[in-house]
Amino acid sequence: GAGVSQSPSNKVTEKGKDVELRCDPISGHTALYWYRQSLGQGLEFLIYFQGNSAPDKSGLPSDRFSAERTGGSVSTLTIQRTQQEDSAVYLCASSLVGASGSGETQYFGPGTRLLVL
């Protein structure tokens, strides 16, 4: 079956503009995660969705960042009034249930490379 897909692959925008990044998780996965990876760095957790539960937004760096997940499937990460420091690769992942500390594998999409000029 298809893996996690993300669009666009690359996005170049001007400082101050809003951007929307899309993630299509693996069908049947109830847990969805967004991470950010700055150049040469590891991944930084942004937000987590699990089923109908309230999302964990604790990793969002500012109120310019928001995300939603419609119908328990597709998710959109929105960055308002983009800044140059927002430039990074934004990675989405999904997993089957996202719970229990049992070490569930997260399956990652190819990422969206965002460049803010």
Added chain:
Amino acid sequence: SQQGEEDPQALSIQEGENATMNCSYKTSINNLQWYRQNSGRGLVHLILIRSNEREKHSGRLRVTLDTSKKSSSLLITASRAADTASYFCATDGGSSYKLIFGSGTRLLVRP
């Protein structure tokens, strides 16, 4: 902020040699995972080791975990040029779902 530190930051070896990467973390964990990333894109899950395990094997991969030292190592034996990638450790930080990644080791395997 990142929990883990990995060393070395970069490693260059000859094909056929073994590659060892180390990861240290700060908080208690339920498990530790290793991921591989090619060309700064999506990550691929390699192996998971639980906090009550000390060593785990998968093909040419061997992972060890020392919870007393809060450290793990990934050994790739008989390396191939195709193993060239960045390798990241990730812990759950004691939570059930959030992964906390190290800064990664960039491995170059020279043919």
